Amino acid sequence: MDRPLFYPHGARIAVLTQEVVGILDYLAPEGGVRLGQLVVVPLGPRRVMGAVWGPGIGDFDMAKLRPVARLIDAPPLQPEMIEFLTRMGEYTLTPLPSMLRMATRAPDLDQPPSARRVIHRAGPEPERMTDARAAVLRVIDDHGGAGFAPGELAQLAGVSSGVVQGLVKAGTLAETLAPRDTPYARLDPDLPGKPLAPDQADAAQQLRDALGGRRYGTTLLRGVTGSGKTEVYLEAVAECLRQGRQALVLLPEIALSSEFLSRVEARFGARPGEWHSGITRTERRRLWTMAATHHVGMVVGARSALFLPFADLGLIVVDEEHDSSYKQEDVVFYSARDMAVLRASVAGAQVVLASATPSLESWVNAGAGKYARIDLRARYGTAELPEMGAIDLRKQEMEKGRWISPRLAAEIRARKERGEQSLLFLNRRGYAPITACRACGQQVGCDQCDARMVEHRFQNRLVCHQCGETKPVPVACPSCGVEGRMTAIGPGVERLAEEVAERFPEARSTVLSSDLFHSARALKAAIAEISEGETDIIIGTQIVAKGHNFPRLTLVGVIDADLGLQGADMRAAERSFQLMRQVAGRAGREGGDARGLALLQTHQPEHPVIRAILSGEDEEFWDAEAMQRQGAGMPPYGRLAGIILSHPDQPVVEDYARELARRAEPLRAIGAELWGPAPAPIARVRARYRVRMLIRASRQAPVQQAISQWLAHAPKAPANLRLSVDIDPQSFF
Numbered sequence: 248m249d250r251p252l253f254y255p256h257g258a259r260i261a262v263l264t265q266e267v268v269g270i271l272d273y274l275a276p277e278g279g280v281r282l283g284q285l286v287v288v289p290l291g292p293r294r295v296m297g298a299v300w301g302p303g304i305g306d307f308d309m310a311k312l313r314p315v316a317r318l319i320d321a322p323p324l325q326p327e328m329i330e331f332l333t334r335m336g337e338y339t340l341t342p343l344p345s346m347l348r349m350a351t352r353a354p355d356l357d358q359p360p361s362a363r364r365v366i367h368r369a370g371p372e373p374e375r376m377t378d379a380r381a382a383v384l385r386v387i388d389d390h391g392g393a394g395f396a397p398g399e400l401a402q403l404a405g406v407s408s409g410v411v412q413g414l415v416k417a418g419t420l421a422e423t424l425a426p427r428d429t430p431y432a433r434l435d436p437d438l439p440g441k442p443l444a445p446d447q448a449d450a451a452q453q454l455r456d457a458l459g460g461r462r463y464g465t466t467l468l469r470g471v472t473g474s475g476k477t478e479v480y481l482e483a484v485a486e487c488l489r490q491g492r493q494a495l496v497l498l499p500e501i502a503l504s505s506e507f508l509s510r511v512e513a514r515f516g517a518r519p520g521e522w523h524s525g526i527t528r529t530e531r532r533r534l535w536t537m538a539a540t541h542h543v544g545m546v547v548g549a550r551s552a553l554f555l556p557f558a559d560l561g562l563i564v565v566d567e568e569h570d571s572s573y574k575q576e577d578v579v580f581y582s583a584r585d586m587a588v589l590r591a592s593v594a595g596a597q598v599v600l601a602s603a604t605p606s607l608e609s610w611v612n613a614g615a616g617k618y619a620r621i622d623l624r625a626r627y628g629t630a631e632l633p634e635m636g637a638i639d640l641r642k643q644e645m646e647k648g649r650w651i652s653p654r655l656a657a658e659i660r661a662r663k664e665r666g667e668q669s670l671l672f673l674n675r676r677g678y679a680p681i682t683a684c685r686a687c688g689q690q691v692g693c694d695q696c697d698a699r700m701v702e703h704r705f706q707n708r709l710v711c712h713q714c715g716e717t718k719p720v721p722v723a724c725p726s727c728g729v730e731g732r733m734t735a736i737g738p739g740v741e742r743l744a745e746e747v748a749e750r751f752p753e754a755r756s757t758v759l760s761s762d763l764f765h766s767a768r769a770l771k772a773a774i775a776e777i778s779e780g781e782t783d784i785i786i787g788t789q790i791v792a793k794g795h796n797f798p799r800l801t802l803v804g805v806i807d808a809d810l811g812l813q814g815a816d817m818r819a820a821e822r823s824f825q826l827m828r829q830v831a832g833r834a835g836r837e838g839g840d841a842r843g844l845a846l847l848q849t850h851q852p853e854h855p856v857i858r859a860i861l862s863g864e865d866e867e868f869w870d871a872e873a874m875q876r877q878g879a880g881m882p883p884y885g886r887l888a889g890i891i892l893s894h895p896d897q898p899v900v901e902d903y904a905r906e907l908a909r910r911a912e913p914l915r916a917i918g919a920e921l922w923g924p925a926p927a928p929i930a931r932v933r934a935r936y937r938v939r940m941l942i943r944a945s946r947q948a949p950v951q952q953a954i955s956q957w958l959a960h961a962p963k964a965p966a967n968l969r970l971s972v973d974i975d976p977q978s979f980f
């Protein structure tokens with residue numbers, strides 16, 4: 248994409264605004280302007296932000312063109328970023344204004360980089376402590392040492408600014424002037440890393456060699472759980488830093504990964520830049536600017552870190568690349584893993600996709616030679632992979648209202664006696680998934696959604712996991728009015744914790760579930776305590792499956808291994824396989840004489856997925872999955888796109904969807920199939936009716952073009968209708 252890098256005063260330029268109108272022509276201001284420069288332009292009576300996107304398009308009378316109002320004092324977006332945003336927009340069918348918004352998601356870029364007022368801790372707790380004051384102090388502590396703008400602090404704590412000022416008067420907090428946007432401490436790649444095991448050293452060398460070419464390439468780093476993938480890819484980061492380029496590491500649960508940050512600090516002598524929803528606005532702006540000016544060498548972030556304006560990006564690591572949290576399904580639908588590959592190919596950077604259980608997509612790409620592949624087949628040091636077994640629930644005497652089988656209970660007891668930890672995994676938040684009336688059988692549902700309400704006993708409320716709506720557990724049945732017959736059906740982690748407390752009264756137990764902690768910091772603290780051995784039995788949802796190191800953990804019990812198997816979703820098998828292998832991988836990581844054991848409670852031990860998890864024959868599992876997908880023309884062998892429509896009125900959305908489907912000529916022209924419209928599996932969310940269509944095409948078919956054409960000629964949508972396109976959908980709810 249060759250666009251001039253500079254536009255002299257008076258030249259006709261195209262400016263991409265963040266508004267619906269998109270790209271408009273303007274005149275370059277006095278002094279000229281650079282490609283990618285962020286600017287403020289007049290739009291009707293308003294002034295809006297935009298970026299210089301290239302030479303003018305010329306569809307507007309030169310005499311009527313208005314000049315750019317002013318330049319924003321921030322580093323311009325690089326041509327590479329412009330190309331990435333353009334190509335990603337085309338791929339995901341996201342309008343460019345939304346793409347620009349993602350790339351400029353740092354606050355106050357418009358303001359000069361002068362000093363700013365910040366609030367921080369300065370003295371002892373105030374003599375008079377109130378709930379509001381405690382809330383302020385908790386927000387400060389939750390964000391570590393970072394300073395806050397006074398307004399932001401009050402807002403995050405949900406209090407008035409008077410409360411913050413009161414704490415300043417009391418001397419607990421102080422307000423000072425701090426310089427803004429300071430560079431990050433330099434990471435030193437030449438500090439000695441941990442000595443690597445031979446297979447790790449080979450893998451690190453391969454990654455260094457790949458980086459040496461300063462060209463695009465992707466490597467699948469597949470290493471069994473506990474094989475030390477992190478140590479290996481940190482060597483790739485070191486090489487990238489030595490070359491004077493920047494490295495980005497994406498993690499699925501970055502807000503929880505203090506262990507990872509400490510490992511980086513141990514390796515490089517300083518902390519990396521951190522980008523996720525838990526950082527302050529100040530930090531956000533600082534990191535954005537420092538990425539653009541190359542004053543940060545390494546960034547660790549959530550998926551949106553992919554849109555930071557790195558000056559010279561040399562490496563992107565996507566850790567746990569199979570993780571479903573890399574897929575965003577809100578406003579802009581995209582897979583951060585796939586877009587990392589796109590960004591790297593534009594930037595001439597290397598990608599490392601790390602996982603013990605890669606996605607089928609990556610496995611197929613590696614098999615086809617599109618990605619290089621490195622395997623770490625053994626755990627680091629003396630640790631061995633856990634022994635795996637099934638507990639056939641059909642043959643166990645299960646008491647009513649109990650979910651831990653006698654066999655599993657005996658293993659837990661043995662661990663407790665040896666001072667080892669057990670982990671019970673159940674991927675269900677709350678107390679019980681269903682609350683029903685024993686008189687009439689009615690289940691309590693959400694008023695806004697087609698979803699059951701889930702009892703959360705710690706909060707003493709029913710919660711809708713779709714929309715977050717809560718209500719008290721009713722005394723009388725909302726349907727038949729009979730009192731005192733409401734009952735909990737099935738287990739969630741809270742109920743399992745109750746069983747643990749009854750059956751192992753002498754054991755210390757901890758429930759790990761994202762909703763039970765008021766902040767990421769509290770959850771992090773709980774995870775750290777577990778690592779230090781402060782608990783005997785851990786009861787957790789999928790957050791325990793992700794990359795944690797609990798040295799004393801030797802037993803993993805999967806309470807309901809059948810839970811993920813019955814889904815109609817084509818990825819049900821793959822997801823179950825990944826999740827259970829990951830959880831099992833938490834056991835026995837320390838080595839020594841305590842080999843780990845993972846037991847799956849199941850009613851169908853002969854199910855192919857359960858058998859594959861137990862056998863450890865990953866290649867066979869993937870081959871079988873791949874064959875099935877290929878036979879059905881499903882991804883990665885065919886292509887899918889989802890269309891989701893919603894409207895408060897059911898007939899309105901259904902009629903419109905049918906009308907759209909009737910006009911699907913452009914899809915037929917490329918040989919694509921259109922399935923639906925049909926009510927979505929969750930047909931109502933937040934009082935909006937949802938209808939889905941699914942498009943399937945061959946791998947080479949120009950699906951995006953066809954969809955654009957189709958939608959461009961769509962009948963006028965009724966007011967308040969929402970339509971989203973999900974290219975390569977991961978979920979189908």
Ligand SMILES: Nc1ncnc2c1ncn2[C@@H]1O[C@H](COP(=O)(O)OP(=O)(O)OP(=O)(O)O)[C@@H](O)[C@H]1O
Nearest residue numbers: 441442443444472473474475476477478603627794
């Ligand atoms: N070369 C090494 N020297 C010392 N310790 C190591 C080395 N390699 C790995 N370890 C240790 O082994 C453990 C597992 O390593 P790591 O967390 O990198 O594994 P992983 O492959 O990412 O595992 P998972 O996929 O389960 O998250 C960690 O405690 C790590 O510190």
Ligand SMILES: [Zn+2]
Nearest residue numbers: 693696711714
């Ligand atoms: Zn709801």
